[in-house]
Amino acid sequence: MTATLDHQPIHSWLTDMDGVLVHEEAALPGAAEFIAALQQYGRPFLVLTNNSIFTPRDLRARLSRSGIDIPEESIWTSALATARFLAEQKPGAAAYVIGEAGLTSAMHEEGFILADSDVEFVVLGETRTYSFEAITRAIRLITGGAKFIATNPDVSGPSAEGPLPATGAVAAMITAATGIRPYYVGKPNPLMMRTALNRIGAHSETSIMIGDRMDTDVKSGLEAGMRSVLVLTGSTQEHELTKYPYRPTAVLDGIADVVPLVEQLTPHESVELDED
Template sequence: MTISFDDRSVSTWLTDMDGVLVHEQQALPGAAEFIAELQRCDRRFLVLTNNSIFTPRDLRARLSRAGIDLAEESIWTSALATAQFLSEQSPGAAAYVIGEAGLTSAMHDAGFILSDTDVEFVVLGETRTYSFEAITRAIRLVGQGAKFIATNPDVTGPSTEGPLPATGSVAAMITAATGIEPYYVGKPNPLMMRTALNRISAHSETSVMIGDRMDTDVKSGLEAGMRSILVLSGSTAREEIVRFPYRPTMVLDGIADVVPLIEQLTPASYEELGED
């Protein structure tokens, strides 16, 4: 089966981070070359992550240590997307925030008042030190009418010792206690993609999303109107693709296989590319 990129050129590239560019602090083959080629071809791009723990500065340093060089402005996190979304809903509101620097900094920079009383929003992000006291406070505030927002629905996160409970798991606790479901901003919500595209003045018709997960990266790219590339260097294995009712535009082994496509799929080129 041939999966075609049709005759539309590609001006903009969005890519997931973990499982595509890095794995456990190590760059995956072709990751540095991929970013360098985007920069050489003057392509607009963003590196996306559902992880709300770190600031773009932290993530830039992490990528730099792995040999991948890009600016802070080229990183878009679920924390940034959440803060931007809420600033459009209720500018300058008060919010009770559970999370680390990536989320609290984003909310502060967006003009929110961080408080634990009389808040409009309870905003849940990922943290390595979830506290029973903080979760209890969130449950009471949501029960009193605060709107419940979460950065992303991931139930576990990776660590060198195995999976860790993540935002989705803690959100489920709050939902069980209150009966209130959160609004998730991060992938697979296409809002994450839309805010990323708007950030770099891009259009979904000429953009591609690269990811390693069918249920988040490919799904959110599809629902945002983009073509997608699934790389098999992370979560989703080739044999698992058939379990989903949707398909990526292209399936490749890793990000190294995307590098030659960047120049070929420029606005001046209308070649049909695919994988058998």
């Protein structure tokens, strides 16, 4: 199969992290070269993740250990996107937050007061230590009128021992108890794409999203008006593409196959992607 990106140049790049650049703690082939090429050619870019546990500093250190050098300011998490969104809704409000440093620090940096009563928002993120007490508190606050926000809808996350319950699974429990569904900010909500594009001053029609999941990365890129590349090193495999009513602009084996795009495509050129 062949896909052509010739109607608009690519000025800016968004890429998922897990399954595209890294798997567990190991860099995937071509990941370091891809980031180096973006930096060498001066292409604006952001690395995105729905994981709200870690701060950009934490993630930068993790990527650095795998041999990928990315500055903190080039990492955009669902926690950062959630805090930015809420700051635009009601700046300086009080919020009850279930999550770890990635989320609590993002909320603090946007000027929110973290409290456990009289709050405007209940904000649910990912944590490895969900407590019954915290979930009960969230249910009571939401029942009392607090607005329910969640960083991302992922129901499970990976670990060395196997899947772990994630934000979406805990949100479902709270919804069952309250009858209220959260507003999810992270992928596949195109809001996360738009906040990322705004962060680097980019436009959707001249940007591209690279991901390993059809249901989050490709969908959110599509709904934000971007072209997309699906790489087959993560969640979605090629035989699963027929399940979806939409398609990425291109399907490639891995991030190593994207490096020539960065090297060859200028604002005045187009390039043909060979997907075979």
